[in-house]
Amino acid sequence: xxxxxxxxxxSSDKRNKSTPGESAVRKRPVRQPGASRPAAxxxxxxxxxxxxxxxxxxxxxKAAVNExxxxxxxxxxxxxxxxxxxxxxxxxxxxxxxxxxxRTTAAKKTxxKTAAKKTAAKKTAAKKTAAKKTAAKKTAAKKTAAKKTAAKQAPAKKTPARKPxxxxxxxxxxxxxxxxxxxxxxxxxxxxxxxxPFELLVATVLSAQTTDLRxxxxxxxxxxxxxxxxxxxxxxxxxxxxxxxxxxxxxxxxKSLLGLSAALRDRFGGEVPGRLEDLVTLPGVGRKTANVVLxxxxxxxxxxxxxxxxxxxxxxxxxxxxxxxxxxxDVAGIFPKSEWTMLSxxxxxxxxxxxxxxxxxxxACAIAPLCPxxxxxxxxxxxxxxxxxxxxxxxxxxxxxxxxxxxxxPAPPMAPPxxxx
Numbered sequence: 001x002x003x004x005x006x007x008x009x010x011s012s013d014k015r016n017k018s019t020p021g022e023s024a025v026r027k028r029p030v031r032q033p034g035a036s037r038p039a040a041x042x043x044x045x046x047x048x049x050x051x052x053x054x055x056x057x058x059x060x061x062k063a064a065v066n067e068x069x070x071x072x073x074x075x076x077x078x079x080x081x082x083x084x085x086x087x088x089x090x091x092x093x094x095x096x097x098x099x100x101x102x103r104t105t106a107a108k109k110t111x112x113k114t115a116a117k118k119t120a121a122k123k124t125a126a127k128k129t130a131a132k133k134t135a136a137k138k139t140a141a142k143k144t145a146a147k148k149t150a151a152k153q154a155p156a157k158k159t160p161a162r163k164p165x166x167x168x169x170x171x172x173x174x175x176x177x178x179x180x181x182x183x184x185x186x187x188x189x190x191x192x193x194x195x196x197p198f199e200l201l202v203a204t205v206l207s208a209q210t211t212d213l214r215x216x217x218x219x220x221x222x223x224x225x226x227x228x229x230x231x232x233x234x235x236x237x238x239x240x241x242x243x244x245x246x247x248x249x250x251x252x253x254x255k256s257l258l259g260l261s262a263a264l265r266d267r268f269g270g271e272v273p274g275r276l277e278d279l280v281t282l283p284g285v286g287r288k289t290a291n292v293v294l295x296x297x298x299x300x301x302x303x304x305x306x307x308x309x310x311x312x313x314x315x316x317x318x319x320x321x322x323x324x325x326x327x328x329x330d331v332a333g334i335f336p337k338s339e340w341t342m343l344s345x346x347x348x349x350x351x352x353x354x355x356x357x358x359x360x361x362x363x364a365c366a367i368a369p370l371c372p373x374x375x376x377x378x379x380x381x382x383x384x385x386x387x388x389x390x391x392x393x394x395x396x397x398x399x400x401x402x403x404x405x406x407x408x409x410p411a412p413p414m415a416p417p418x419x420x421x
Contacts (some may be wrong), residue, residue: 015117143207165317173370174318174334180367187405188345190296191398192216197272197297198224198264200284202232204289205256206247213398218246220400226261229270246414257285257286274298289324295341303328304344306352315355315373353392363388 044145056264123379165173191212194200199219206215222243226232232240234260240254244369247253260282272293273279279290292329303309313319319330335343354361363384368374378384391408401412 073099084387096368170317171334174316175369177316177367178335178339178343178346180370181350182342185346185349185365187403187407188342188349189403189406190292190345191348193219193399193401197293198229201260201272201285201289201293202257204292205260205283205284206244206253208253209249209351210247211398213411214247216398216400216411218244219411229261229264232257233421243405253284259283260285272297274300276300287328291344295344300338301337302344303340304348305331306348308348309344309355311357312347312351315360315371315376317372353389354387356387359387362383364388 053097060219061333115309174193190200192200192203192207195202195246202222203215203219206218225243226235226239226240235258237254237258239259241250244250244253244257262283264272268278274294276287278296279285279293280287288304290307291304294300295302295304305313305328310324310327312329313327314321318334319327321327321330332340350367354365356377358417360373361384362368362374362377363379363381364373364387365371365374365384378387387393389395391406396409397406398411402408
């Protein structure tokens with residue numbers, strides 16, 4: 001093998017090697033001795049080859065061909081990098097352009113979801129607020145109901161405790177109350193309509209568990225059919241029940257009336273006896289009924305302890321007993337016997353008109369200063385006046401045929417039953 005030329009020799013040869021055009025340009029003319037130096041050629045002027053288009057093209061091509069291999073490797077790499085960078089930018093731009101609508105849609109979806117969440121949160125808050133309001137209303141209603149229940153269950157207002165009253169002081173106060181009631185009710189009377197002892201006995205039996213007004217509206221028809229004990233003892237039981245039906249408990253009452261009528265007919269010659277011992281032997285007749293008959297039909301003093309009399313006797317402090325016979329005994333020990341019958345009428349009158357069971361009209365009571373129970377009812381005078389009943393309240397009384405001295409209006413008769421259509 002021959003020797004390889006060195007790199008320096010190769011480069012010198014390369015430099016010495018030139019194209020024909022270049023040799024023509026680079027060769028210097030030979031100067032003859034004694035001749036003057038020729039002028040330097042104008043390198044700025046174009047050559048004939050440069051002037052002609054063909055020459056220019058070929059010369060440019062030649063120059064390009066000669067210049068291409070002379071470009072350094074770093075420049076090539078730079079160009080390659082630029083091209084690669086442009087392609088990368090173009091690739092990035094293309095997906096970004098395609099992803100823009102998708103991103104916009106996703107953003108819209110996210111906004112819609114956020115709005116839906118906010119709406120749901122508002123609805124939930126509104127529901128919670130409504131639930132709280134409803135719960136508050138229910139709680140307030142429960143509290144109000146509890147207060148009302150407590151008010152109902154609360155014991156009646158008690159007046160300040162008084163000093164213990166002696167027996168003598170109590171009797172004096174009780175008799176003063178009787179005198180005050182006598183002035184207040186000079187017309188007090190039994191509130192049952194009757195014309196003889198038998199009618200009073202029957203009316204008193206019928207008055208159990210009903211009002212005297214209802215009895216007075218019922219007895220006219222009854223006594224028109226059965227004026228005597230013999231007539232009543234002979235009537236058909238069903239017919240009797242129908243006549244006394246408005247008074248209530250008509251079957252039990254009809255049985256008592258049939259029994260006492262038969263007893264009067266068979267044992268007492270059709271007459272009502274005038275002794276307590278005989279009266280209480282009749283069916284349906286007790287001490288209260290016997291005392292009513294004796295005191296008002298025969299003039300025999302007696303104390304009638306009905307629901308009104310017992311209530312007021314306890315409020316006045318005359319007794320603490322609940323049993324009717326014990327109340328009768330306690331009151332009988334306070335008042336003289338001559339006062340028993342009228343005392344009963346006055347106390348019952350006051351109980352029905354002023355000293356009611358549930359709400360007594362304390363503010364309109366004439367004997368309030370003498371009453372230990374003052375304050376249990378309405379104490380305001382104007383409000384208490386509205387609680388008064390019968391003649392004191394401008395209303396009709398209970399009797400259809402009251403005594404002549406009665407200041408009120410008589411009770412209306414019972415309305416006739418409506419005719420069947």
